[in-house]
Amino acid sequence: MAQYSRVAGSVALITLQNPPVNALSAAVRQGIVDTVERALRDPEVNSVVICGQNGKFCGGADIKEFGRQMSGPPLVPMIHAIEAGHKPMVAAIEGVALGGGLELALGCHYRIAHSKARLGLPEVSLGLLPAAGGSQRLPRLIGVPAALDLITTGRHVTAAEALKLGIVDQVTDHNTVDVAVKFVQSVAGQSMDSRRLSTRPCPSLPNLDAVFEGVMQRVRQSARGAIAPVACVQAVRAAATLPYPQGMEREKELMGTLFTSGQARALQYCFFAQRAVGKWSLPSGARWDTSKAMPISKAAVIGLGTMGRGITVALAQTGVSVVAVDTQERQLAEAKQAVSGMLERMAQKRGSAPPLGLVHYSNNLQAAADADLVIEAVFEDMALKESVFQQLSAICKPGTFLCTNTSGLDVDRLASHTRRPELVVGMHFFAPAHVMKLLEVVCGPRSSPEAVATAMQLGKKMGKVSVAVGNCPGFVGNRMLKPYVEQANFLLEEGATPELVDQVLEDFGFAMGVFRMSDLSGLDVGWRIRKADKLTDPSVPAGQPVRVRQGRRYSPLADLICEQGRFGQKTGQGWYHYDKPGGRVARSDPWLHSFLEEYRARHGLVARHIDHQEVLERCLYVLINEGFRILDDGIAAGPEDIDAIYVFGYGWPRHRGGPMFYASMVGLARVLERLEHYHQAHPDVPHLQPCRLLRRLVASGSPPVQRWREVIKRLHSQL
Numbered sequence: 001m002a003q004y005s006r007v008a009g010s011v012a013l014i015t016l017q018n019p020p021v022n023a024l025s026a027a028v029r030q031g032i033v034d035t036v037e038r039a040l041r042d043p044e045v046n047s048v049v050i051c052g053q054n055g056k057f058c059g060g061a062d063i064k065e066f067g068r069q070m071s072g073p074p075l076v077p078m079i080h081a082i083e084a085g086h087k088p089m090v091a092a093i094e095g096v097a098l099g100g101g102l103e104l105a106l107g108c109h110y111r112i113a114h115s116k117a118r119l120g121l122p123e124v125s126l127g128l129l130p131a132a133g134g135s136q137r138l139p140r141l142i143g144v145p146a147a148l149d150l151i152t153t154g155r156h157v158t159a160a161e162a163l164k165l166g167i168v169d170q171v172t173d174h175n176t177v178d179v180a181v182k183f184v185q186s187v188a189g190q191s192m193d194s195r196r197l198s199t200r201p202c203p204s205l206p207n208l209d210a211v212f213e214g215v216m217q218r219v220r221q222s223a224r225g226a227i228a229p230v231a232c233v234q235a236v237r238a239a240a241t242l243p244y245p246q247g248m249e250r251e252k253e254l255m256g257t258l259f260t261s262g263q264a265r266a267l268q269y270c271f272f273a274q275r276a277v278g279k280w281s282l283p284s285g286a287r288w289d290t291s292k293a294m295p296i297s298k299a300a301v302i303g304l305g306t307m308g309r310g311i312t313v314a315l316a317q318t319g320v321s322v323v324a325v326d327t328q329e330r331q332l333a334e335a336k337q338a339v340s341g342m343l344e345r346m347a348q349k350r351g352s353a354p355p356l357g358l359v360h361y362s363n364n365l366q367a368a369a370d371a372d373l374v375i376e377a378v379f380e381d382m383a384l385k386e387s388v389f390q391q392l393s394a395i396c397k398p399g400t401f402l403c404t405n406t407s408g409l410d411v412d413r414l415a416s417h418t419r420r421p422e423l424v425v426g427m428h429f430f431a432p433a434h435v436m437k438l439l440e441v442v443c444g445p446r447s448s449p450e451a452v453a454t455a456m457q458l459g460k461k462m463g464k465v466s467v468a469v470g471n472c473p474g475f476v477g478n479r480m481l482k483p484y485v486e487q488a489n490f491l492l493e494e495g496a497t498p499e500l501v502d503q504v505l506e507d508f509g510f511a512m513g514v515f516r517m518s519d520l521s522g523l524d525v526g527w528r529i530r531k532a533d534k535l536t537d538p539s540v541p542a543g544q545p546v547r548v549r550q551g552r553r554y555s556p557l558a559d560l561i562c563e564q565g566r567f568g569q570k571t572g573q574g575w576y577h578y579d580k581p582g583g584r585v586a587r588s589d590p591w592l593h594s595f596l597e598e599y600r601a602r603h604g605l606v607a608r609h610i611d612h613q614e615v616l617e618r619c620l621y622v623l624i625n626e627g628f629r630i631l632d633d634g635i636a637a638g639p640e641d642i643d644a645i646y647v648f649g650y651g652w653p654r655h656r657g658g659p660m661f662y663a664s665m666v667g668l669a670r671v672l673e674r675l676e677h678y679h680q681a682h683p684d685v686p687h688l689q690p691c692r693l694l695r696r697l698v699a700s701g702s703p704p705v706q707r708w709r710e711v712i713k714r715l716h717s718q719l
């Protein structure tokens with residue numbers, strides 16, 4: 001809807017009304033068309049201000065309408081009518097002007113923004129381009145390089161930056177609508193010819209071809225197979241090289257391809273999945289909207305290794321006072337320097353003061369006594385963590401939430417070492433903790449709804465995508481990763497190379513293939529866990545076949561690599577060779593290839609040709625299969641949770657929507673059939689056996705991912 005009113009005698013005020021972000025739904029577009037016509041007709045009106053209700057100008061096109069039959073007036077002619085209008089039109093921008101919202105503002109003759117407003121053309125992150133004239137008007141307004149930057153990255157800019165770039169004409173700290181009304185009266189009666197962006201030429205560039213070639217190369221490299229960023233460059237190129245009407249034709253043509261693409265569907269699914277995970281619910285019945293989060297003003301971080309340092313930085317950045325504790329003096333001193341350095345560098349980037357005063361350091365656990373919440377981040381060792389939890393339980397004030405940053409240990413077991421197990425939750429951060437967006441909030445069977453709500457909210461305050469998950473070995477992300485890595489190792493035994501496997505996964509869109517990623521994370525981490533799980537020496541019983549554990553196929557390849565002291569990047573050798581310890585450029589390693597050949601010969605394995613499809617299917621479908629098991633076990637509430645975890649924490653390409661969404665795009669029947677095929681070929685690999693939920697979904701006609709929760713509910717109610 002759009003409300004029409006008259007202010008200051010001769011100004012028509014058009015207010016977009018579609019909470020929460022005044023998205024341009026069919027009804028809003030109709031409202032704008034009607035009210036603009038009315039303002040242009042009304043002889044008493046000499047100028048127009050367009051604004052949004054509740055301090056938000058407009059969040060863009062209504063994304064919920066994208067999958068449906070188009071209805072209502074289209075955006076392009078609506079914006080043209082505004083631009084062509086003979087009375088001055090001003091956009092009064094408060095809150096946000098994003099996507100179609102900014103395109104609407106670009107159709108106005110002037111733009112006035114509140115100092116706190118954010119503007120941008122984020123369509124690319126939804127698999128689209130700004131196709132309501134945005135790709136043609138913005139370069140005409142701010143020039144090709146700046147427009148390319150905004151349109152290909154989709155980044156939001158502050159009002160101050162928008163003013164500097166020339167997107168807005170004025171920024172105010174006062175009531176934006178009042179300022180806009182005053183301003184529009186001052187230009188009423190003037191010709192708007194020079195203010196119509198579509199009639200302006202695009203500012204010329206001396207080396208146009210070179211600029212576009214450079215940008216296209218950069219975009220293709222970082223897009224990892226995403227098509228929208230490439231189309232965005234093509235659209236801006238049309239603005240720079242074609243007259244406006246032909247540019248608009250090109251914009252429309254490019255949008256036509258994107259709009260119906262699987263990538264756009266995947267990215268729009270990700271948008272809603274990211275929001276859906278905030279609306280968590282647990283098998284206990286606890287929910288996001290009925291559980292109260294407690295305010296956290298003081299936190300403690302115990303253990304200042306890489307993770308503890310990152311968590312300390314993330315908390316301080318959020319404005320939370322932190323006491324950072326490590327009982328080892330040397331580690332404490334190093335951490336102090338590292339944390340201050342990180343805070344200073346981040347502040348420098350932002351142009352603000354570093355929050356150094358928020359962090360206090362101590363070598364005594366007692367310093368955590370009056371914290372509202374403690375995050376334990378000591379070494380990943382159960383006995384050590386149990387001891388820390390026992391001590392914290394005795395030291396901390398009643399009501400302190402006790403959180404563990406573990407990547408897979410039993411949160412409930414830790415809770416049992418405290419006096420108040422209901423205050424214990426897992427907070428699984430991802431390295432580097434002050435950068436990575438994902439936080440798995442691990443809810444034990446005894447975690448209270450308040451404890452979960454508090455951890456979820458703290459994560460959100462830290463700018464994380466917090467996902468509530470159940471307690472099981474590896475939780476969601478690492479549990480699914482295990483069979484994925486296992487398949488990759490099996491493929492090496494059968495004849496593949498790390499280079500082949502990584503190439504296939506990187507072509508799919510992963511930032512790094514599984515072997516390059518393992519080298520980066522450190523191979524010793526998994527080795528230590530396998531030792532603790534008694535899968536590898538020294539506790540494997542004598543006579544145990546090397547490639548079998550508990551009757552299942554086992555690959556000792558990674559153990560053998562570690563036994564050679566090859567821990568990945570940190571030692572300069574792992575699955576690849578690096579120039580030096582800590583080196584980052586992975587090079588193919590002849591030693592590794594000979595090692596694989598000798599290994600196969602020793603175990604009577606004959607290398608065979610393995611094609612790309614097999615690598616992709618075995619690695620991804622086994623991971624997806626585990627995802628279905630996780631859903632069936634109630635460890636994740638829905639496919640959106642798993643997909644958010646993989647997109648924000650594990651480098652799954654966003655334009656493929658996450659593993660569960662990807663499975664639905666491939667077709668569940670196809671995934672099932674391929675898993676059956678591979679399980680038949682490898683009956684000693686239980687992870688390849690299609691799980692019950694996948695079979696049930698296929699039997700239910702493979703419903704879309706948005707309807708899986710119903711099938712899971714039905715399946716469980718029948719038990």
Ligand SMILES: CC/C=C\CC(=O)SCCNC(=O)CCNC(=O)[C@H](O)C(C)(C)COP(=O)(O)OP(=O)(O)OC[C@H]1O[C@@H](n2cnc3c(N)ncnc32)[C@H](O)[C@@H]1OP(=O)(O)O
Pocket residue numbers: 020021023059060061062063064075096098099100101122123126128130131132272275276
């Ligand atoms: C021809 C094509 C022309 C144009 C194409 C486009 O315009 S595409 C759309 C471009 N716009 C965007 O990408 C903006 C998307 N929204 C956001 O980035 C954020 O929502 C925003 C506006 C910055 C607000 O953030 P905040 O954190 O305050 O709220 P939240 O994200 O939780 O959103 C609140 C609820 O609003 C829903 N929503 C937001 N934007 C849209 C939208 N454009 N269309 C439909 N719905 C939108 C969001 O899903 C939340 O809903 P809820 O049910 O409460 O979870």
